[in-house]
């Protein structure tokens with residue numbers, strides 16, 4: 001295969017097709033708001049768990065023209081977003097055939113954009129012989145979707161707040177999956193695509209929510225508390241800051257004009273169930289993203305009880321389970 005011009009990204013000699021998998025990640029200290037929308041730089045730092053089980057697998061190959069398929073169907077909207085992202089980092093790239101599959105609901109608040117952009121970045125960088133290190137891959141993926149930067153790393157991951165100096169993002173692993181073996185129980189309460197995407201919702205809240213500035217100002221305290229809890233493997237401390245960060249993020253949205261609410265009745269019912277379970281002594285807390293699914297973070301010994309309880313909640317259509325997993329990886333040909 002040939003390159004399209006002398007300065008264009010070069011196709012790797014040994015890779016006609018490259019396949020990469022990335023797992024979604026779930027933030028315990030949330031990212032909400034952008035310091036720069038043009039560069040997609042988060043306004044705040046965040047801390048997340050990379051999951052196993054749930055996955056996006058993406059295959060890329062050079063082709064006669066750009067084509068993007070998601071979950072077995074041509075997807076023009078997602079394709080446009082993906083190719084605009086690729087043009088930014090690989091100007092002059094060859095046309096690409098991209099086939100991506102999620103083994104979980106897409107764009108429903110289950111972080112499919114995080115795993116999607118992480119897998120795409122790793123696959124395309126490998127195909128085009130980019131040879132970027134993980135940090136740089138995280139920078140790239142993060143400009144496609146802020147949370148995607150975190151899916152390049154496994155276990156417990158921290159994304160630093162942007163620095164004044166360059167505004168670049170920095171991501172690092174705080175603990176290997178095996179060092180702090182938490183489990184996730186995800187109560188799916190609707191698999192419908194969310195009515196308003198996170199970028200649009202972030203823009204709206206920054207413009208109209210009176211709580212947005214306070215959210216940004218307070219974030220470093222939450223990040224520090226969560227990092228300390230992870231270092232000490234202190235589940236109770238982590239649970240407290242996790243729920244606090246989640247509720248504050250959704251409070252910013254409730255303060256939007258007009259108000260914005262991603263939850264449904266089953267989401268709220270699950271919150272109450274988690275509270276009852278924790279009061280009875282179980283190691284469990286909840287978090288919720290830009291969608292109506294509730295993610296229960298559990299100590300391993302308590303995850304079965306949590307799953308049994310959430311399965312019985314009215315309006316819960318499915319319960320997914322995950323442990324902590326690895327960062328984005330390549331398939332060997």
Ligand code: PMV
Nearest residue numbers: 027030031145146147289290
């Ligand atoms: O990565 P984005 O642009 O889809 O934003 C994700 C934001 C939340 O999922 C709501 C929070 C987070 O930190 O993942």
